[in-house]
Amino acid sequence: MPLLPNSKGGLALVALALCSGCYHYQVNAVHQPTGIEADRRGESAVLWSWFWGTLQENFDTTKSCLGLPMKSVTTHSNLGYSLITVLSLGIAAPIKVTWVCAKEPGPVVDGDNPNDPI
Amino acid sequence: MAKKPLMTFQRHVTWTNVHGNIKITCERLYDVLNRWDDGTTPPDASRFKAGLAGLAQIVRDAEATGKRVRAQGGGWSLSQIATSEDFLVNTKLLNAINIGFKAANVAPEFTGDRQRVVFAQCGTSVMELNHALESRGLALPTSGASNGQTICGAIATGTHGSNRRLGAMHDTILGLHLIAAGGNGYWLESPTRPLASEAFAAVLGAKLLRDEQLFRAAVVGLGSFGLIHAVAFEAVPLYTLEARGKRYDHADALPVLSTLQVAPLKLARGEQVPDHFEVVFDPYADGKGAKGAYVRYMYQLNNAPALNQPGGGTFTSPGQDVLGLLGAITSAAPALIKPIAAESFGRLKEGGPTLKSLGDTFGPTGIIGYVMSSEIGVALADAQRAVEAILRVSRNFPWAGLVAVRYVRASQALMAFTHFAPITATIELPAAGSERTAEAYERIWDELERLQIPFTLHWGQMLRYDPARVRKAFGERATQWVVARQRFLDVQARHTFSNTLIQGAGLAI
Numbered sequence: 204m205p206l207l208p209n210s211k212g213g214l215a216l217v218a219l220a221l222c223s224g225c226y227h228y229q230v231n232a233v234h235q236p237t238g239i240e241a242d243r244r245g246e247s248a249v250l251w252s253w254f255w256g257t258l259q260e261n262f263d264t265t266k267s268c269l270g271l272p273m274k275s276v277t278t279h280s281n282l283g284y285s286l287i288t289v290l291s292l293g294i295a296a297p298i299k300v301t302w303v304c305a306k307e308p309g310p311v312v313d314g315d316n317p318n319d320p321i
Numbered sequence: 322m323a324k325k326p327l328m329t330f331q332r333h334v335t336w337t338n339v340h341g342n343i344k345i346t347c348e349r350l351y352d353v354l355n356r357w358d359d360g361t362t363p364p365d366a367s368r369f370k371a372g373l374a375g376l377a378q379i380v381r382d383a384e385a386t387g388k389r390v391r392a393q394g395g396g397w398s399l400s401q402i403a404t405s406e407d408f409l410v411n412t413k414l415l416n417a418i419n420i421g422f423k424a425a426n427v428a429p430e431f432t433g434d435r436q437r438v439v440f441a442q443c444g445t446s447v448m449e450l451n452h453a454l455e456s457r458g459l460a461l462p463t464s465g466a467s468n469g470q471t472i473c474g475a476i477a478t479g480t481h482g483s484n485r486r487l488g489a490m491h492d493t494i495l496g497l498h499l500i501a502a503g504g505n506g507y508w509l510e511s512p513t514r515p516l517a518s519e520a521f522a523a524v525l526g527a528k529l530l531r532d533e534q535l536f537r538a539a540v541v542g543l544g545s546f547g548l549i550h551a552v553a554f555e556a557v558p559l560y561t562l563e564a565r566g567k568r569y570d571h572a573d574a575l576p577v578l579s580t581l582q583v584a585p586l587k588l589a590r591g592e593q594v595p596d597h598f599e600v601v602f603d604p605y606a607d608g609k610g611a612k613g614a615y616v617r618y619m620y621q622l623n624n625a626p627a628l629n630q631p632g633g634g635t636f637t638s639p640g641q642d643v644l645g646l647l648g649a650i651t652s653a654a655p656a657l658i659k660p661i662a663a664e665s666f667g668r669l670k671e672g673g674p675t676l677k678s679l680g681d682t683f684g685p686t687g688i689i690g691y692v693m694s695s696e697i698g699v700a701l702a703d704a705q706r707a708v709e710a711i712l713r714v715s716r717n718f719p720w721a722g723l724v725a726v727r728y729v730r731a732s733q734a735l736m737a738f739t740h741f742a743p744i745t746a747t748i749e750l751p752a753a754g755s756e757r758t759a760e761a762y763e764r765i766w767d768e769l770e771r772l773q774i775p776f777t778l779h780w781g782q783m784l785r786y787d788p789a790r791v792r793k794a795f796g797e798r799a800t801q802w803v804v805a806r807q808r809f810l811d812v813q814a815r816h817t818f819s820n821t822l823i824q825g826a827g828l829a830i
Contacts, residue, residue: 319419
């Protein structure tokens, strides 16, 4: 069988090179009760750093997470963002950030307390 | 004045499942919390009351607007079973757990240990249950192969493990708290395994129902008997799984599939059939000496293991686009499929034993990205023939995945895909997501139909159910499920608790 028998293979390689989120780095609470996502949505923003990092954009997740803790933060970069950074000589450096809110650990109630409902 | 539950919704939300193969837009996506709208929370022991009130209100909202409503579970399903284009409910924040029932809450006929009875709200994940139970010297009787599902999503879709002595997760459930028509609550259980007293039902504001047929229908209810607020089951003392892995040629592993006579495999305990027995095939490594079958087996020990304390830190893994990309590349260049399957298969480690708890054995999945999977249930006697057919189709039309066979005791639940007695062999087909993989599944299902091998498909994985195929897979059980649902829900409620998949399968009548 040919390695790349039709144009789909070429397209896949082009996609590999140009896809919108080519490079990802993640900080993730995987193995702990607070490491479970609160929903399936996740939110994202493109944040910019200006003038060699002397100005930076930040994002406060308090409202978007309804006050819940954070499960994971992922950064995404791609060739376009890299080009902007290089061509502007570092004056403008964008990056996409996605965050996922965590579940609040639920109460675990033991027992046989006659005053408890269960 | 009674407090109101805190719940919010967003309109016209695009929702994607964990594995990235299902995307829908729903009219409303509700978040419901165990909080009141004044920001307060009920005390820990009755924390569930706010969330319960929220679910009841959502049902009433749906009825008032003529919309269908469904809980999303953990987003773990690879089918559209847990989706709705109308109202979708994020129940993940309802995760209160009560361990141990007080004496007044159990029925006099209850024969178990009430101190080990667990009441878990619907959004509690398997991971949360493992943490809560194992730290108290208890354990789930069984779980799926990973821990991201919610307890109610897992049971409603028929999630199973690999313990051939036990059934699937739903087979361990003693009672269900359903929020049905009008937002009214019902505590449903089997008269053959009674658990709860009238006093307990009163705590929930529910009506106690003991109805065998209705319980068997609703426990794998496919989200169609109401919103499940909570379940109860009896935990077991913490145990250890002693696990090993070993590779064989296809020709050595295949004859074991329908007999479970493992003596020729020379496992650690000779001819003793392990409690957990799984065979994974690389479909393309079928030659003599290729060692293309990997056997993972476990014996269940009654002693408690040392619990894992994960260290965390930096680690490297395949990127999140990799599986989708592999799928695209292998669709275009099938010659790459075999080395990719071999690489995946090569990651399965030989050796052992490892001694771990259930929670540490079946932990978080490390797979991220665009994944597909389908899972086929067949009778034990048909397992070898079915796997041979699947391997044959795969060699003729390669796809980028593996074939994994596990065993589960037959379920009494009417729509359980593990209903084949006495043991159901489950054949899972995990793969990189692509059109080619989807086409391979179609060809595999076609071949099993051509060979007239009776089979079912896991409700939470990729499937092909229409009314005729549902009848073929479940026979009279499907009719009994529909009749039980009609007995429990009126016409309007049957619409409220239906969705596109259920309607397409002819079950929403």
